[in-house]
Amino acid sequence: xxxxxxxxxxxxxxxxxxxxxxxxxxxxxxxxxxxxxxxxxxxxxxxxxxxxxxxxxxxxxxxxxxxxxxxxxxxxxxxxxxxxxxxxxxxxxxxxxxxxxxxxxxxxxxxxxxxxxxxxxxxxxxxxxxxxxxxxxxxxxxxxxxxxxxxxxxxxxxxxxxxxxxxxxxxxxxxxxxxxxxxxxxxxxxxxxxxxxxxxxxxxxxxxxxxxxxxxxxxxxxxxxxxxxxxxxxxxxxxxxxxxxxxxxxxxxxxx
Amino acid sequence: xxxxxxxxxxxxxxxxxxxxxxxxxxxxxxxxxxxxxxxxxxxxxxxxxxxxxxxxxxxxxxxxxxxxxxxxxxxxxxxxxxxxxxxxxxxxxxxxxxxxxxxxxxxxxxxxxxxxxxxxxxxxxxxxxxxxxxxxxxxxxxxxxxxxxxxxxxxxxxxxxxxxxxxxxxxxxxxxxxxxxxxxxxxxxxxxxxxxxxxxxxxxxxxxxxxxxxxxxxxxxxxxxxxxxxxxxxxxxxxxxxxxxxxxxxxxxxxxxxxxxxxxxxxxxxxxxxxxxxxxxxxxxxxxx
Numbered sequence: 453x454x455x456x457x458x459x460x461x462x463x464x465x466x467x468x469x470x471x472x473x474x475x476x477x478x479x480x481x482x483x484x485x486x487x488x489x490x491x492x493x494x495x496x497x498x499x500x501x502x503x504x505x506x507x508x509x510x511x512x513x514x515x516x517x518x519x520x521x522x523x524x525x526x527x528x529x530x531x532x533x534x535x536x537x538x539x540x541x542x543x544x545x546x547x548x549x550x551x552x553x554x555x556x557x558x559x560x561x562x563x564x565x566x567x568x569x570x571x572x573x574x575x576x577x578x579x580x581x582x583x584x585x586x587x588x589x590x591x592x593x594x595x596x597x598x599x600x601x602x603x604x605x606x607x608x609x610x611x612x613x614x615x616x617x618x619x620x621x622x623x624x625x626x627x628x629x630x631x632x633x634x635x636x637x638x639x640x641x642x643x644x645x646x647x648x649x650x651x652x653x654x655x656x657x658x659x660x661x662x663x664x665x666x667x668x669x670x671x672x673x674x675x676x677x678x679x680x681x682x683x684x685x686x687x688x689x690x691x692x693x694x695x696x697x698x699x700x701x702x703x704x705x706x707x708x
Numbered sequence: 709x710x711x712x713x714x715x716x717x718x719x720x721x722x723x724x725x726x727x728x729x730x731x732x733x734x735x736x737x738x739x740x741x742x743x744x745x746x747x748x749x750x751x752x753x754x755x756x757x758x759x760x761x762x763x764x765x766x767x768x769x770x771x772x773x774x775x776x777x778x779x780x781x782x783x784x785x786x787x788x789x790x791x792x793x794x795x796x797x798x799x800x801x802x803x804x805x806x807x808x809x810x811x812x813x814x815x816x817x818x819x820x821x822x823x824x825x826x827x828x829x830x831x832x833x834x835x836x837x838x839x840x841x842x843x844x845x846x847x848x849x850x851x852x853x854x855x856x857x858x859x860x861x862x863x864x865x866x867x868x869x870x871x872x873x874x875x876x877x878x879x880x881x882x883x884x885x886x887x888x889x890x891x892x893x894x895x896x897x898x899x900x901x902x903x904x905x906x907x908x909x910x911x912x913x914x915x916x917x918x919x920x921x922x923x924x925x926x927x928x929x930x931x932x933x934x935x936x937x938x939x940x941x942x943x944x945x946x947x948x949x950x951x952x953x954x955x956x957x958x959x960x961x962x963x964x965x966x967x968x969x970x971x972x973x974x975x976x977x978x979x980x981x982x983x984x985x986x987x988x989x990x991x992x993x994x995x996x997x
Contacts, residue, residue, distance in 0.1 A: 502880060528882035536880075542873045544937070544994040545866070552863075553870050554881045560863030563895065567855060577863060620881065 455480045455656040456501070456532070456624045461510030463496055470496045472680040474510070478673070480623060483650045483657045485671030485687070487664060489700050492678045494660045495537070498628050501658070502534040503527035514624060529557075533622035537629050539609040541616075543602030547593065550601050550612050551584035554620040587619040588612075591645060607638040614645055624656045625649060631663060643670055713838035715954065717910060719946050720845040721903050726930040726942035727856045728899035733928065734936030734993070735860050736892045737872030741924045742783075742798040745805035746776040746897035748919025750904025752809065755822040755914040765828040769905040776901025779805070780894045787889050790875075802921045809916035821915035825908050841910050848906060852899055857939045859895075868892060869937070922972070929979045935992025944990050949975055 454477035461474040471493040478484045488494050499505040501512050503524035511520045519530050533554070541550050558580070559565040560573040588594045591611040596604055601612060610630065617625055630646065631639055647670060650657045661667045667674060668687040676683040676690060682699050683690050690696055725747060732738040750772035757768035783805075786797035809816050816822070827836035828844055835841045859865055867888060870878040875885045908914045926949070934945025956962070956971045987995040 504876070504880075523884075524876075524879040525882050525884045528880060534880055536877065540874060540877045542870055542877075544873065545869060549866060549869075553866060553878075553883075556867055556882045558863075561867050563859055563862075563864045563891065566859055566862040566864045570858075573862065580863075616881070 454478055455515060456658070457511075457513040457516075458497075458501065459511050459513075461497070461500055461507045461512065463493075463500060463505065463507050469679060471500070471507075471677075474677065474681055476675050476681070476684065478624070478656045478658065480656050481650055481654045482672040483646070483659055483670055485667035485674040486658060486660045486677060487662075487667050487674065488677040488682075494677065495628060497677070498534060498626050498658070498660060501527075502532060502626055528620065528622065531622045532624040532626065533617045533620045534626035535613050535617065535628055535630060537632060539606055539613060539633075541601040541604070541609045541612050543600065545601060546598050547588060547596040547601060547604070547612055548581065548584055548598065551587055551615045551619045552580050554616045555580050555583070584615075584619055587615040590618055591615045607634055607642075610634060610638075610642065611645075614642075614649075618649070618653065623654070624658070626658045626660075628660050629662060630659070631661060631666060639666075646670060710838055713842065715950055717838050717841050717845050719950055720842070720849040721906050721910070722927070722930060722946045722950070723849050723943050724852045724903040724906070725900055725927045726934065726946050727853050727939050728896040728903075729927050730931045730934075730936060730939060730942040731856060731860060731868070731899075732892055732896045733931055734938070734941075735865060735868040735872060736889065737875075738787075738889060738892060739795050739928075740798040740893075741795060741921060741928060742802040742805070743896075743900050743927050744919045744921070744924035745802045746780055746900040747904040747907070747923070747927075748805065748809060748914075748916070749776040749779045749897075750901030751908040751914045751919065752816060752822070752904070753901065754905035754908040755825045756815065758826050758909070759822055759824055765826060765909055769902065769909075772901040772905035773898040774901075776904065777894045777898040780897030781890075784890055784893055787886065787893060799921065802924050806916055806920050809919065816916070819916065821913055822908075823913045825912045825914065827912060828909050835909075836912075845906055845910070848902065852902060853939065853943065856899065860939055872937075925979075926975065929975050932989055932996070933978055933982055935989030936996060937993030938991050941989055941991045948990065949978065952978060 457477045459475050461471055463471045474497060486494055500507045503522050506521040511518055514530050514532060517530060519527050558576050560576050566573055588597055591614050593608055593611050596608060601609060630642060634642060646657060649655045659671060668691055671687055674687050674690040675681055676696060676699050678699050683693055683695055725743060729743045732740050753772040753775035754768045757763040757771060758765055783801045786801060789797040810818055827834050833840060835844050867883055870883060871885050871888055879885050930945035930949045931942050933948050935941030952974055953971045956967055956974055982989055
């Protein structure tokens with residue numbers, strides 16, 4: 453049983469079919485690159501898996517559990533975390549707080565416990581703080597724990613988002629164009645971090661990217677979509693397939 | 709001196725209102741113009757219970773909280789509205805509740821209001837003057853403000869801050885945004901209910917016009933002046949706005965019948981100036997956009 457399983461997912465907006473019969477499956481510890489031209493439905497797919505959009509057809513399962521059409525917060529609690537295309541840190545919160553927010557469980561998030569059980573809440577907070585610090589350390593920005601997130605550079609904010617994701621208990625990470633807008637000097641570091649998420653932390657990673665070269669380097673599997681799955685396989689097989697160019701040039705296999 | 713202490717009493721009541729509204733507006737991003745309505749529900753709860761049913765004041769004050777909370781829960785479907793539409797929804801709720809207070813004659817006495825609300829009595833001491841009433845309103849204010857400060861500076865408060873900053877991202881990290889918005893809406897209405905109960909027993913008279921949309925705006929201005937997202941800011945905002953309001957009385961040659969209108973213009977001017985010049989208020993945690 454794969455960690456993440458997407459089957460027969462379809463979605464239309466008005467008369468426009470954004471996605472049709474999308475299927476993919478992914479195991480823990482591996483990276484799946486999802487590529488396709490603009491408007492291919494990559495972000496729609498991420499939004500469907502993470503619960504922000506309900507699919508018209510098909511199912512999304514995590515560890516065999518059907519989560520199709522569940523609210524985003526429920527999807528997160530069943531183990532899927534995501535990033536957004538642009539950096540989405542909480543600007544007026546500190547680096548540490550930005551990481552701690554991705555553990556919205558336990559007793560401290562309930563107002564009655566905050567008032568009635570202050571000591572238990574304080575103990576829980578201490579532990580959450582330590583865990584968050586450890587995750588800041590994993591992305592090498594412990595020195596930003598006390599800085600307001602809005603004062604960080606774009607790249608550092610991106611790292612903060614990764615720390616936030618690591619701090620959640622999710623085992624599937626959906627990364628929506630994580631390299632977009634990142635300074636070239638930081639790209640290698642970010643790539644290593646994403647690979648480490650899969651290989652060291654044993655996460656299943658879906659990597660949506662524009663940059664073909666980056667995807668081919670990092671992924672264990674590649675799926676090329678243009679409203680439906682055009683190609684899938686290992687990076688080697690996909691990059692040798694002549695239909696790959698067609699996918700980006702506007703020629704589908706039907707006409708090739 | 710008594711007049712000054714009267715202002716201090718009002719300050720304690722307004723502080724409860726402003727600090728609780730700040731939890732909605734400043735921490736959770738629920739910009740509401742219906743706070744005076746829940747304040748009114750609390751005032752009427754105490755007024756009706758003590759005058760009509762001879763309920764002990766302190767018991768009535770406790771009941772004012774769930775009364776305001778229940779009304780907030782009843783109108784909570786407006787929480788489905790987002791952004792600007794939510795603000796408009798709260799205006800609608802405020803206007804409706806004002807009309808209910810004016811027209812549900814059998815319950816509220818309508819435009820006659822409820823006179824003769826008894827003064828609270830502690831250990832045989834009747835709290836019917838500003839200095840004596842402070843013995844009650846100061847401790848109640850301190851308790852409510854400390855509870856509010858505790859709530860916002862807790863993991864619960866951290867959840868609220870993420871919702872204000874970006875509800876979608878909050879949802880993506882496992883936060884049930886709708887549920888938290890509902891809880892904040894009800895909790896802060898309950899706090900306003902306490903303030904209303906104090907007000908009723910202090911002025912000994914409740915009338916619908918004290919709980920209208922103008923007063924909702926007044927509370928919001930205190931929150932914005934002090935600074936959103938800092939509980940202490942709201943206390944400062946109360947002090948600041950009462951000071952500005954009372955300074956109007958010292959304008960030379962201002963006819964007595966113009967004091968009220970000029971006060972309203974003064975605090976409207978304050979709102980305008982803060983938004984233009986210092987959108988984070990006096991000590992706010994962030995700039996309002």
